[in-house]
Amino acid sequence: VQLVESGGGLVQPGGSLRLPCAASGFTFSSYSMSWYRQAPGKERELVAGITGAGGTTKYADSVKGRFNIPRDDAKNTVYLQMNSLKPEDTAVYYCSVHTRYDYWGQGTQVTVSS
Numbered sequence: 863v864q865l866v867e868s869g870g871g872l873v874q875p876g877g878s879l880r881l882p883c884a885a886s887g888f889t890f891s892s893y894s895m896s897w898y899r900q901a902p903g904k905e906r907e908l909v910a911g912i913t914g915a916g917g918t919t920k921y922a923d924s925v926k927g928r929f930n931i932p933r934d935d936a937k938n939t940v941y942l943q944m945n946s947l948k949p950e951d952t953a954v955y956y957c958s959v960h961t962r963y964d965y966w967g968q969g970t971q972v973t974v975s976s
Contacts, residue, residue: 863887863965865957870970873947881942881970883957891915891935893961897942899953899972906956910942925951947974 869881883895894913900906910931912919919931930943940957954969 863959863961865959865965865967867955867957867967867970870955870972872973872975874976875948875974877947877974878943878945879947879972881944881955881957881972883940883942883967885938885940885957885959888959888961890938893959895931895933895940896958897931897940898956898958899951900956900969901950901953904953909955912940944972947972949974 864886866884867881869879873879892914894911896911897909898906899909908922909925910919910921910929912931912933921929928946931940932943933940942955952972952974954971956969957967959965
């Protein structure tokens with residue numbers, strides 16, 4: 863299993879970013895996918911998740927209405943669309959899947975600052 867995140871960077875408050883996570887090594891469409899984040903000095907937290915096939919989504923209260931987690935099963939890719947970004951969204955963002963084990967990508971840094 864391999865998960866590769868990209869798309870992070872520096873963005874001003876109120877801006878948007880889209881983070882792709884390219885997956886391989888498993889039947890992507892069959893599995894739920896998740897995005898987590900970890901800010902300095904804080905524990906890793908679940909940001910958003912989407913089920914396989916049915917596409918049911920869930921979001922942390924802190925990002926509801928601002929973030930979206932679409933998936934493209936033809937491209938084996940899940941995205942995190944982040945809008946109306948706030949400084950408190952600054953963190954390393956990780957893509958994750960649970961098959962037989964938990965797998966994580968290497969993470970991508972998102973910094974929201976003016």
